Amino acid sequence: MPPITPQDLTHPVPGLSRRAATNAVALGLGVVAVLCVVDVAGGLVLEQRSAANISGTFALAPALTALSRSWRRTALVGVVSVLVAAALVVLDGVPWGTGAVRALVVLAGAVLSSVVAHVQHRQWAQLQDRRQAARTLQAAMLTRLPRPDHLQLTSRYLPASSGDQVGGDWYDAVVDADGATVLIIGDVVGHDIHAAAAMGQLRGLLRAYAVEGGQSPAQLLTRTDDAIARLGLDVLATAVVARVEQDRDQAGSGRRRLRWSNAGHPPPMLLLPADRTSGGRVERLTGDGDTEVMLGVGLPGARHDHVLDLPVDSTLLLYTDGLVERRDEELDEGLTRLAHAMTRADTAPPPARTPLDGWLDRVLTTSMRGGNQDDVAVLAVRAHREDRPRPAEAGPPLPQPGAPLLQ
Structure with a gap:
């Protein structure tokens, strides 16, 4: 790592890059796409689409997106996950009660992941403030x-x-x-x-x-x-x-x-x-x-x-x-x-x-x-x-x- 000067130490501590945040959203949407393929493929193999329905696992997508520490991005992926899970429940012919439970599981996972992302962001911001204060002190x-x-x-x-x-x-x-x-x-x-x-x-x-x-x-x-x-x-x-x-x-x-x-x-x-x-x-x-x-x-x-x-x-x-x-x-x-x-x-x-x-x-x-x-x-x-x-x-x-x- 190259030497730094007092001016370097007073620069703001960098946060999560836009590219990293975009990658987290892409990861979440990619999980949704993969699970869709698995669901459809399972229905074709088992010849009973309702038995192969895995809509409840779509809660995984917002959970992974929460790594971005952005509740907005997590909520976006969560909404997509709920809509796609609900659509698969209908298309696969899952009984109404079972399908509702699975959709609610995805919705609850999306809400919880968004809350976790928000809390992580606040904690991370407080840590960055402490780091910046320490770096400013050290620069002096x-x-x-x-x-x-x-x-x-x-x-x-x-x-x-x-x-x-x-x-x-x-x-x-x-x-x-x-x-x-x-x-x-x-x-x-x-x-x-x-x-x-x-x-x-x-x-x-x-x-x-x-x-x-x-x-x-x-x-x-x-x-x-x-x-x-x-x-x-x-x-x-x-x-x-x-x-x-x-x-x-x-x-x-x-x-x-x-x-x-x-x-x-x-x-x-x-x-x-x-x-x-x-x-x-x-x-x-x-x-x-x-x-x-x-x-x-x-x-x-x-x-x-x-x-x-x-x-x-x-x-x-x-x-x-x-x-x-x-x-x-x-x-x-x-x-x-x-x-x-x-x-x-x-x-x-x-x-x-x-x-x-x-x-x-x-x-x-x-x-x-x-x-x-x-x-x-x-x-x-x-x-x-x-x-x-x-x-x-x-x-x-x-x-x-x-x-x-x-x-």
Whole structure:
């Protein structure tokens, strides 16, 4: 399934197509025709048409048409079924009492099927309203990404191959008060409007804390955990918060530092650039290897930061578990598959390497050839060289109100 944008999510949820509704009516009328043939053929074979009369079975036609969830279409097929059944009763010479009972059976079936179709339509419409509300809420969570100087950010959100296109996956990025770029990826447990609403609350907390500046990723996650407990929020979520930092000494040499903390989420992946002698290499950023608990669990314990130097021309990928988890394989297999996709998507050294947007699309296409069974959110960051102008592919930098010059 192709990536979608916030605009895609705000489009109305499609209902039953006109073609599908027409097919349901055709099915009902086709059943009427087939039963007519069976009735006539049975009379010829048995040479006693009244004994072969099957007019009562015509109630099947409106029952099948009710699958269209349209009481009008169901009623139309029901009227045809009653008229044809009554005609066959007369033509087959069925006794009046028996024929009346059979016709009434068809009439009762048609009325009942129409009522069922109407009830199903109302329930379906209410469900679609809930889906649309959740999709609109989720669309509001898909952030317009900042453009820090010489850092390029791009993102994708892909709904599951089947389902309501509603979930708790989200990404976010802000430039904080210190000028550092804070990256967030998270996944709330659940796949309904409640998960989308909980995701909105959690995203709002993390975003508000992150923009303040002066806090490490572990501190941001700890504050969020405290807020969840104090506010009594019923939410469980995994998340990674990463911070791209650069002090004045590092700015002079074009170096950056990546600091991150992981709350039970799949590890970030870092693609080191290819050179003239070898292709790129992917590192799983697992820190010390210990997995810390999810947000909202409420267990005591300190969260920890992990730090590394972010090489020039490297690409950082944050993602949710739908990208790497499959029901029929271990998580490590999914991580390995993702690492291979990342290296295959960009084999040329700078400056001939694949632009970030094209690279991310290749990674997603390769990683999800069988479709994604869960929602997927991804956030990719490329660290461009600072001794050259910002690449055109990264777009012009957006002004960050109140932020220092250094990121």
